[in-house]
Amino acid sequence: MNILKEQLERIQVPDNIDFVIKKAIRKEQNHIVLRRGLTIFITISFVFTALFGTCYAYPKVANELAKIPFIGEVFEMFTDKGLKNASDKGLTNFIDLQETKGELTVAIKEVYYDQAEISIGWAVKGGTLAKNHLLPLFYYNDKCIGGGSGGEIPNNAEDSSYITSNIPVPKDLPDKFELRFIIRENNKTDGKEFEFIIPLDRNKSDSQSKKIDIMKTYKTDNRTMLIKDIVFSPASVAISFKFTHKLGEAYELSLIDKTGNPLVFKRATSSINDNEIKGDAVTEEGVAFFEPIEKIPEELVLSVLSADESVVLDSNKPVLMIMELKLQ
Structure with missing residues (x-):
């Protein structure tokens, strides 16, 4: 893991608007690993090391945040290059919704x-x-479409945190709609609940995104992987898949271009229904997110690697499946 550093310039606070970090200059400094969030879609206990959010914060940033209650550019503080890229391109929206209940x-x-x-x-x-134990939940038309958090920057001195929550987009979600975002306190029987109505519109990001339908099945002796589609967006390369494999088998995903350069893994979500467990085999559907790339390549190679405990520390993990994805 690279040793990273970051320095935040002096924060200028306008008199008539909320606190916004105007400028940050990133240099090298020791990092701290954030709490890793697991999507609530995981309904069965199996090891998928790629399921955890991999966001980091830097001490200098955390120290500067102690001076301000809230900021605008939350995505800029995390090491998710995709969200930073989207924010830099003006594809994120800054809103100001706030609610207080008791001490929270x-x-x-x-x-x-x-x-x-x-x-x-x-x-x-x-x-x-x-x-x-705050649980973020996403709702569309009174139906829960996901939940969970991708990363957290705790600020213990101020008893506060800055958080990103991410979910994959379900089928048939409109380009523009009002999201009901609920944050629930789960550590108490009378825990607080915060509810926000957030307008979402993806027209700006769609102009810089491309979805390629794959719908190709790859098979080995005891594994079957259906690659549904790949979305290339300013924030990520997202691969939708359906994978049948041995129940309890631990694995992770790797994605490289034709020159052998790896795409950096961000996170993944997966869901399993009871009727998709048959004998010692299980079928799960999920989305794997990798950091974005500037140009869509002619092909990518997706590999399924073993993440069994006996090989998890081995840099040469056994390859379970290799799939060539033709994109052009």
Whole structure:
């Protein structure tokens, strides 16, 4: 893991608007690993090491945040290059929704929506994601479409946190709609609940995105992988898949271009229904997110690697499947 550093310039606070970090200059400094969030879609216990969010914060940033209650550019603080890229291109929306209940204040600050994902940047004052067991939930037309958090920057000195929550986009979600975003405190029987109505519109991101339908099945002796589609967006390369494999088999996904350059993994979600467990085999559907690339290549190679405990520390993990994805 690269040693990273980051320095934040002096924060200028306008008199008549909420606190916004205007400029940040990134340099090298030791990092701290964030709490890793697991999507609520995981309904069975199996090891998929790629399921965890991989966001990091830097000490200098955290120290500067102690001076301000809330900021606007939440995505800029995380190491998710895709969300930073989308924010830099003006494809995220800054909103100012805030609610206080007792000692807890929750503020929604930045949102992003494209064909593959919905991301919400928010802040909590008077608690933390972990301490208060805060569960973010996404609703469309009174139906829960996902939940969970991708990363957290805790600020223990101020008892506050800055958080990103991400979900894959379900089928048939409209280009423009009102999202009901609920943050629930789950560590108490009378836990607080914060509800926000957030307008989402992906027209701007769609102009810089492309979805390629694949619908190709790859098979080995005891595994079957259906690659449904790939979305290339300013925030990510997202691969939708359906995978049948041995129940309890631990694996992870790797994606490289034809020159052998790997695409950096971001996160993944997966769901399993009871009727998709048959004997010692299980079928799951999911989306794997990798960092975005500037140009769509002619092909990519997706590999399924073993993540069994006996090989998890081995840099040469056994390859379970290799799939060539023709894109042009």
